[in-house]
Amino acid sequence: MAADDHSTTFDGHTRGILQPARMFAVVDFDRYAVPDELDGLVEWFWSVRWSLPDGQDHRQSVLAPPAVNISVGTAPPPGEDPPPGPYPLAAMFNGVTTEVTVRTLSGSGWNVAARSTTGGFGAWLDDVHAVNDTHLDLTDVFDVDPGLAVEVADRPFGAERTVPIGEALVRLLDSRPRSRIERAREVAALSAEIERNRSVTTVGQLARLGGVTARTLQRMYTSCAGVSPTWVIRRHRLIDAADRVRDGRTPDWAQLAVDLEYADQAHLTRDFTATIGMSPGAYAAANRSE
Template sequence: MTTVRDTRGIIAPRSMMRRVRFERLPAPDALSGLIDWFWAVRWEFDPGVRHAQQVLSLPAVNISIGDPPPPSEAPPPGPYPLRTVISGVPTRRSTRVLSGTGWNLAAKTTVGGFGAWLDDVSALTDRALPGAEVHPAWGDDLAVRAERRGVGEGAALLASALLEALSRRPERRVREAREVAEGARAAEGDRRVRSAADLASATGCSVRTLQRLYASHVGVSPTWVIRRFRIIDAAERVQAREPVSWAALAAELGYSDQAHLTRDFTATLGTTPAAYARAERA
């Protein structure tokens, strides 16, 4: 498999890339429309060295195997056990404090893709559950079996577990998940989509139907998804280290004015756009 570089959702990615080995791998064709990619991170720090990595997640579910610390700015001391974890869409920033030696490998779903495996994805929002609680075949043994394998073999093992579970799901539900994910591409890439009504029009359904599908397959509202993508767009623009006209960017992203973009950006990332830009330049 070919490594894919994409740092969306990682706050200040340059700092992380200097400290860990990070890879992103494409999903197999059989999971097309449901899994966007696999990602893997490995780290090995000297005693006493720590790296706090903040993440502003894309609106997706992650199926992870490995021994990472739990999300927290002050996690309990490691080492941590090998485990399989299903992480729903986090609506807030999260922090992982890395230390010692560890690894994590995950499948990142499309927007709505996890609805193929679970009937009510909203039950996972802002939660991380042991894999076996979501599907009996996703126990911690997956992480144990993958521990001594390379990234490619580990991703293949995880893909196999996902496909096995998928084969037992209703075809209608799997098809609907792919349709939700396909429609969500407009929320991600079409700057003219600025509201749930715009997204419903782009996908050819009513606003009420769209809201029902998002609650079931995504776990958050269409409006929330649109707004999250726009804030990530703004952060990516800053990370390009090019001069940014915030008034022009606000208009481009569908905000009524710069003040509204600044307010959303600050509330989501915990820092103003100007401060974020200064930190990136530094």
């Protein structure tokens, strides 16, 4: 697996990471390609490593796309006030997160992970919705080698540490129905269209692209992506809004609402504030202050 270029710029590597300048000041972050067998199911592998002075911590908020993460490392559990570290080496399953998530880093640690495409994890699970917002030991979800975490940790940090995770995911696919794997890829392909094509704004449009009824599409998304297609569209709009203002500039909010297919600026502002916890203007100002 070859590493993508290391990114310290605000591009697709950091999509959904709120106030990424703060993150890059304290962590090393990289993203890596996936093996062909996982194409369309896993978006990428990623790694993060940090070492903070005693008494200092870093709270990182993420408005994540609807995806599952399989991670191995010494990371804290989600939340603003986790129990004090250091944290044990562990292999974890992280379901689709429906709210802004926070990780509070302190001391030294690392994490490597596989992030699914939106819908891709339906290849491994029949009901992704059932595990939304969960943070579980990987062995509680799948029959994987309990020594996986140690195997990962024994590899050099970076792309090499993602290899055992990828191999475990490929092995788990062997017992899954081919039809289910292809259905997950279908949902992932439609979700990619939502992300790159902002003219797709309704379930009806998406159903026509997929050649299915709206009702079938709803079932496909609930089981494979864990959320509805409408929810996916809305989440990507909000991520777009956050990405547009996080460089600290003040855009034309009315035009931004039009570009993101909101009815008006007020609807964008309400949705943004309710999800992220601050208004678009306050978020832009927070980025300017960094």
